[in-house]
Amino acid sequence: MDFDAVLIAPRRAASVAAGHWQDRTINDYLAACVRDRPDATALTALSIEREDVTRFTWRELARMADRVAVGLSRLGIVAGDVVSCQLPNGWHLSVLYLACARLGAVLNPVMPIFRERELSFMLAHAQSKVVVVPKAFRGFDHAQMLRGLRDALPALRHVVVMDGDGDDSFEALLSGPAWEDHADAAAILLRSCPGPDDVTQLIYTSGTTGEPKGVMHSANTLFSNIVAYAGRLRLTCDDVVLMASPMAHQTGFMYGLMMPVMLGAHAVLQDIWDPARAAALIRDEGVTFTMGSTPFLTDLARVVAESGVPVPSLRIFLCAGAPIPGALVEQARQALGAKIVSAWGMTENGAVTTTLPEDSDERASTTDGRPLPGVAIRVVDGTGAEVPAGATGRLLVRACSNFGGYLKRPQLNGTDADGWFDTGDLARLNADGYLRIAGRSKDVIIRGGENIPVLEVETLLYRHPAVAQVAIVAYPDARLGERACAFVVPRAGQSIDLAGMVDWLKQQKMALQYIPEKLVVRDALPATPAGKIQKFRLREMLLGDAG
Structure with a gap:
């Protein structure tokens, strides 16, 4: 694969000079963890579905x-190849990911909710050589x-099946054999270590043009953000990070995934959101930090309040999406x-x-x-001129963490010669430099953090x-933030109801979370x-109507 990450090279010198790009990859950070704390707990993974830890x-x-890296090489994976996975946390x-980086x-991680329609586009566009899926997850046969x-x-x-029972299983091909002990393992692992500006992650956004866009990131673009983020929140190797939001x-x-390796901190992963189990994990593992969209915060606060059992180790919950x-x-x-x-x-x-x-609780x-170190923002009007504090305009971002571009679609990169990226969002800045997203010029609904x-x-x-x-438009929802409503004008002599609409979209293999949850039938729009x-x-x- 030839990656057209054209936005990286033009800002390299300035990003390195400013100290934002430190030219370290995930391999460097993992090596430091093995050197400095080899027997400390790195990762705890709870599978609610399999009931194991x-x-x-x-x-x-x-x-x-x-081991998995050598196993992937046995499947023909080399530098620059795309490995996709549709795996739960x-x-x-x-x-x-660590194996791919080797x-x-x-x-290329893809959401477990995606079905044939989304996957057929993404995997073809990425030219994925290997895809790893669970045998089944939440009752659906991914394999x-x-x-x-x-x-x-x-x-x-190759399609590699986690928890499979055949020759194509993750266990048989990748994690079972002691590939790392083979005679050629060292040569394989040293053959093609990626550089800090090489594309290391390809992740698709749910676009407004009818097709997702493949976002390319390098180690420098990702870690320049993670280092600043952890620094602002004062996270260290002594923290325990719970992640129940989809990886x-x-x-x-x-x-x-990446931040705990950068910090040398203990990561705790949860595959299916269950707030009671999350609260138990926080207590059992001594979790100090977690993050998620508003529904995660709502649910966790509710179960802790109802149980009366506190989570004293938890220091920060970062909420975004x-x-x-205020309540x-x-x-x-x-x-x-x-x-x-709060974050955006x-x-x-x-x-x-x-x-x-x-900051005060009110600010959240x-x-x-406000912008992280290495990030600048502008709010501008239709002519590109900055608007006064408190006024709403288009949000532009120039950041050390700005992506490398959209795969095979550089014409959509939305970044000018000075590095300003048009987010497609409307926002306003207050006099203290704090941002408030005011709406979206892109026609996207965000349901529980999912576009x-x-x-x-x-x-x-x-x-x-x-x-x-x-x-289709958004309507507010106390738990998920927004849900989707479809306004429909039927054809003459025809009728449609909510159940019929849902069945139709299911037949088109649409992800369930994308299907509107309300239908309003009208004579005209x-x-x-x-x-x-x-x-x-x-x-x-x-x-x-809600009022």
């Missing part, structure tokens, strides 16, 4: 990474799905005893802004924080024989004289 010391984790995902291969896609993916050489999202990948209601900050602070930190970021940048641990509910690609869902619904016109649907009026209708 797996633990690794740093020495054991590095050895397993070597767990040690397999962490080890797979070889200079690129890991069968991938086998059904193979004929349409000519670049795909196939940038949140889980950067701060649940949607604004945090929730107060409730969570009281229930958890932890500082609630993107797959393309990692965290861009956070509140500070010393009224702002999305819903509205245009893609609308396109599928337009194919429904009963649909003449459709528009509000539109401009040019015929463009006025979605703001649809949102007003929903708010009016």
Whole structure:
């Protein structure tokens, strides 16, 4: 694969000179952990579905990474190849990334919720050589799905099945044999160590153009963010990090997989969100830090309050993905005893802004924080001129952690010659330099931290024989932040109901989380004289109904 990460080289000199790019890869950080704390606990992975717990010391984790790396090389993986995985949070995902980094291969994590429609595009676009999936997860047969896609993916050489029972299992091919003891293992592991500017991660965003975009990151772009993030939150090797947010999202990948290795800190992974089990993990493992979207905070605060059993070790809960209601900050602070930190970021940048641990609780509910070190932001009007404090405009970001570009789509990179990236979001800055996201110019709904690609869902619904016109908009939800509502004008003589719409989208192999949860049938939709649907009026209708 030739990666067109054209945004990296132009800012290298300045980023290194400023100290933001330290030219260290995950291999360097893992080696330091093995050197300095070989027998300390590195990773604890709870699988709620399998009802087991797996633990690794740093020495054991590095050895397993070597083993899986040599196993991947036996499957033909070399530097620059893409290895995709559709895995829940767990040690397999962490080890797979560390193994890819040994070889200079690129890991492409994809969400377990994705089905044939999303995967067929992503795996073909990435030219994935190997894909690793669970035999089954949450009642769905991932192995069968991938086998059904193979004929349409000519670049795909192997489907590897976690917890499989055949010759294609993760255990048989990668983690079982002591590959690291083979005579050629050392040569394989030293052959193609990646450089800090090589693409190391490819992760897809749910776009507004109907197709996801592949975001390319290097070790320098990722770690420049992680180092600043951990520094602001005062995280060290003594912290214990719980990650229950999906590691196939940038949140889980950067701060649940990479950050603990950078710090030499103990990572605790949870595969299925269960707030009671999370509370127990926090107590049992001495978790000091966790993060997630608003529903995670809501649920954890509720179960701790209802149980009456405290989580005294928890110091910080960082909440991102949607604004945090003021009442929730107060409730969570009281229930958890932890500082609630708000943040905003993107797959393309990692965290861009956070509140500070010393900030008032009010700031966590009224702002999305201030820029991290190495990050600059501007709020501009339609001409590109900066707007006054308190005024709303387009949000531009220039960061050491800015991505390398969109794979095979440099025309969409949205970054000007001076390095300013157009986020597609609307925002305002207060006089103290704190950001507040005010809306999205991109037509995306964020449901529980998961982006819903509205245009893609609308396109599928337009194919429904009963649909003449459709528009999907967000409506507020206390737990998930937003849910999706479909406004539909039926064809003459036809009818559609919510159950029929859901069944149709399921038949199109749409991810369940993308399917609208409300349907409003109307004779006509509000539109401009040019015929463009006025979605703001649809949102007003929903708010009016709620009131």
